[in-house]
Amino acid sequence: MAPLRWGIASAGRISNDFCAALSALPAENHKIVAVAARNLADAKSFAEKFEIPKFYEGYESLAKDDEIDIVYIGTLNHTHLDIDLMLLDGNKHILCEKPLTLNLKQTTKLLECAKEKNLLCVEAIWSRFFPSYQYLKKRIDDGDLGEIKEVDVSFGFDWTGEGSDRVTKKALGGGTVLDLGVYTIQVSLFALRDEPTSIKATGKLNDDEVDVETEVEIKFAKGGIAKIKTSCLKMLDNKAVIRGTKGSMTLHQVWCPTQVTDIDGTTKVFELPKHRLGDFNYPNSVGLSYEAEEIRKCFNAGLTECDVVTRKESLTISRIQDEIRRQIGVVYDADK
Numbered sequence: 001m002a003p004l005r006w007g008i009a010s011a012g013r014i015s016n017d018f019c020a021a022l023s024a025l026p027a028e029n030h031k032i033v034a035v036a037a038r039n040l041a042d043a044k045s046f047a048e049k050f051e052i053p054k055f056y057e058g059y060e061s062l063a064k065d066d067e068i069d070i071v072y073i074g075t076l077n078h079t080h081l082d083i084d085l086m087l088l089d090g091n092k093h094i095l096c097e098k099p100l101t102l103n104l105k106q107t108t109k110l111l112e113c114a115k116e117k118n119l120l121c122v123e124a125i126w127s128r129f130f131p132s133y134q135y136l137k138k139r140i141d142d143g144d145l146g147e148i149k150e151v152d153v154s155f156g157f158d159w160t161g162e163g164s165d166r167v168t169k170k171a172l173g174g175g176t177v178l179d180l181g182v183y184t185i186q187v188s189l190f191a192l193r194d195e196p197t198s199i200k201a202t203g204k205l206n207d208d209e210v211d212v213e214t215e216v217e218i219k220f221a222k223g224g225i226a227k228i229k230t231s232c233l234k235m236l237d238n239k240a241v242i243r244g245t246k247g248s249m250t251l252h253q254v255w256c257p258t259q260v261t262d263i264d265g266t267t268k269v270f271e272l273p274k275h276r277l278g279d280f281n282y283p284n285s286v287g288l289s290y291e292a293e294e295i296r297k298c299f300n301a302g303l304t305e306c307d308v309v310t311r312k313e314s315l316t317i318s319r320i321q322d323e324i325r326r327q328i329g330v331v332y333d334a335d336k
Helices: 013-022 040-049 060-064 077-089 104-117 131-141 181-192 285-300 311-328
Strands: 004-009 030-037 054-057 070-073 093-097 121-124 148-156 196-205 211-220 225-231 239-244 248-252 259-261 267-269
Touching: 004 013, 004 285, 013 030, 013 040, 013 285, 030 040, 030 060, 030 285, 040 054, 054 060, 060 077, 070 077, 070 285, 077 093, 077 104, 093 285, 104 121, 104 311, 121 285, 121 311, 131 181, 131 239, 131 248, 131 259, 148 181, 181 211, 181 225, 181 239, 181 311, 196 311, 211 311
Parallel strands: 004 030, 004 070, 030 054, 070 093, 093 121, 148 225
Antiparallel strands: 148 239, 196 211, 211 225, 239 248, 248 259, 259 267
């Protein structure tokens, strides 16, 4: 079977980590065909680092390249919709970094387009593909935790120095709700498996009127509750505690966990794979290989949706994010 042929949109930090992670997978299954960036020199340097045969200035070239099956989008939040639509128009499948778009209106438009064209358009919530999440899923499926009643989760760093603009600037689609909150929302949905019925949110905004801290309580139809905290001002404990009627489990480093505290209090460790090329900017980024391999399986099976992160769930996440932002007063131009 031929390898899945990847295009890479952006030569930034997360794209670096994604390509390095792909080198942990068999070369006969994954091939990076081309990389595109806003600046040709950046694309060329990136291509040399990861032994990529083609490099482009601008993302339109990826849409026109017939040798590409799927494009990984690692660009800034505010660019996702336009780039994704252009790639779908070029008949390319998409794995797009979270947040999929800036709001529910954009997410709906994008996913309807993907559905009409019978193409994969998956929000790259890489956490879901980690063995630790799959282990938690099996525990819940088997009824070992009983009925899930609560998820208590936080995600926060001191993100006020160099490279903070993508979180702190409104024009870039900044704010912790989109950048960090997506992880806390998705794990809540992952564990509670229910529809939210009420959301109560408070937050602290910076001078650019985007949120730098939030506290959110989400209540669900069957009585479950999610308690969420985010911050780009300080380090939080960054774990998710999932409590059921029979016991609880904890995901440590909730966005990329290799350790789980099991129901009996013991620690279960999942070793990360080894990689061949490049180095990483973010913790446990070699785990991006888990989602890449699952996407390959979806592609080879002829699927247009990934059941690990479904279209419906991306819409629910966007809806929750919109409501949190509405309550704390974060409004993008795209909302108007």
